[in-house]
Amino acid sequence: MKFINYLESTTGVSIYGLGSFMLFFTFFVFMAIWVFKADKRLITHLSEIPFDHSDSKS
């Protein structure tokens, strides 16, 4: 049993789905590229921020 399509008159609703997927995908690709190209020293530095030695106690 299926619902009748209430949105018949709004043609092209799928553009929302497509558009948003493209947006997400583009963003994701750019981000992934950055993440893998990022300098290793920077990444190491970032991951050690919680352990900085000027922290009064570890």
Add this chain to the structure above:
Amino acid sequence: MQVEQFYYDNRTVKNFAYATVLWGIVGMLAGLLVAIQFYLPAASFNFAPTTFGRLRPVHTNAVIFAFVGNCIFAGIYYSLQRLCKARMFSDLLSKIHFWGWQLIIVAAALTLFMGYTTGKEYAELEWPIDIAITLVWVVFGINMFGTILTRRESHLYVAIWFYIATWVTVAMLHIVNSFEIPFSPLKSYSWYAGVQDALVQWWYGHNAVAFFLTTPVLGLMYYFMPKAANRPVYSYRLSIIHFWALIFIYIWAGPHHLLYTALPDWAQSLGTVFSIMLIAPSWGGMLNGLFTLRGAWDKVREDPVLKFMVVAVTCYGMSTFEGPLLSLKNVNAISHFTDWTIAHVHIGAMGWNGFIAFGMLYWMIPRIFGTQLYSKKLATTHFWVGTMGIVLYALPLYWAGFTQAMMWKQFTEEGQLKFQFLETVTHIIPMYITRSVGGLLYVSGVFIMVYNLVKTVKSGSLVADEAAEAAPLPKVIETHGKEYWHRWIERKPVQMLVYSFILVAIGGLLELIPTFLVKSNIPTIASVKPYTPLELQGRDIYIKEGCYTCHSQMVRPFRDEVARYGEYSKAGEFVYDHPFQWGSKRTGPDLARIGGKYPDSWHYNHMFDPSTMSPGSIMPRYPWLMDAKIDTALTPAKIRAMQTLGVPYPVGYDQQANAELMAQANKIKDNLKKDKIETAADAEIVALIAYLQRVGVDIKGEQKAQVASLK
């Protein structure tokens, strides 16, 4: 370079930590009582504030906003200062934030007990409290961004990103979902109606889970787990991907709470697709947490803090795997409206949120009191008791949910439904009992923790202002390798705020707008008319008593549901429902077609004592409805509020409404009298009966008319 001396504020951290424990206990005990009421309805004490419909919102709100809320704030105030190498921006704002939040919690508890509720799950608090929440949230935001802007560490650690995204998104969700028209100092109607209200509500409801119970807690995980294990997170690169993918995808998944409902199909599919996609970042995050402990499993054996965190992260992985599973339409067809969902959320709440909170408290409290944990052994005991509690809680409920769904769907060979609704309830009572034993174990664990923490606190003294030093931020920031655009965002918190807002806003808008645009396309069904004043009053009593916590009003288009309840629900039936009352759990049967099913007297007797009409019923008694009077003074204001929202009552109707109300009430009174029931015409029960007799009949009338014209 010159180093600066400064002090971390530990007092606010301590206050939030204490509040976490206190409200945690309150919320869990409320939950325990609610769980007991499933097999011992008398545990509602026939007292309005402690009946299921009011107590359950107290439980959910207390656990989410008071227990987890304070836990998040404690963790953020502790970690943010250290990650930024700066004291919190303003002591005054910290104080306002802390006390403001506690006042909100107290006000929330009182109003919920008194029956002031919007009737929208996890957003039950009424408009004055909504405004207070907004204000305190802004205070928290200023304090957090102030700290970030005056930091001495040039980079923002990934935990802070999670905190920022949390702040932005919760602000947006709260404001959008709380649009309401007040008609009295403590009551309002939702701005949206029916399908739209449902969509906004579950867009909110789902993202409250995502951005209140998940992202901030992931931030805590990324700080406290490496600290407790004393080693950096497994993959920082992965954590960045985790972050962006998570916030972007989460915001879309809300409609998976409305599969097979009258929500348009495309929105349902969107919800499913994005829910499936969520597995990737969620599991990325879980593995990142677990792999942080690679090669350090010997530590886990000794350290209760790490034990709590390992189970917490594992539970996070389990519920984020199960969540997408539940968004598949064919799984959802079985799980939805049953205890399966309840089991699912408790893996998250008890396992993920609870265990992160406990791990964090055991790690943090000794440190801010400059001492050692009183007893590792007791903490380990707490860990095992708690874990057993979770297992004993969840397993029976999974079983109960699955069994009940199967029973609902069974037909005899003659094509009749095999089980009465109530039979499917009494069948799973043993599972309900076991579940409450699990809950009891879990709270007992918390009491063990309280003892342990009290002893710890006594053995030390609060380091209210903890000395620290760090070099100020250099004017020119050194770069490692090439500058990339992402680093530019990440170094600039304000940009970060803007970008994460844009991301979640796009997701939110794209999801919501089409439904609003097509408002005119929700097929209006000519026979669907606004509620009469008496029915409207009755509907408000239905909301006040929290009937929606046990009853759905949404017949899905399945053979068994149509056979059991009647014609499946259409979007056009709900256009005057401010707020919608579709519900999310069927402890009792669906009520979407209850109108006309029984005589008035049946309802009267049933509400007075359900077990007289349905032997073995676990529905609470509502004896006070027979005495309490309808608040007719509010009728005109209610009608006017509805008119503002576009409900087509004639002009000036607010002034005639009470006369019509009494006329209809007198009819019901006379009707009851025929069955030898004496009642005042203005008793609340009369309004409630009027409402129940109205639900779902508009469209019944239309179908009869159609059938007649066919003949």
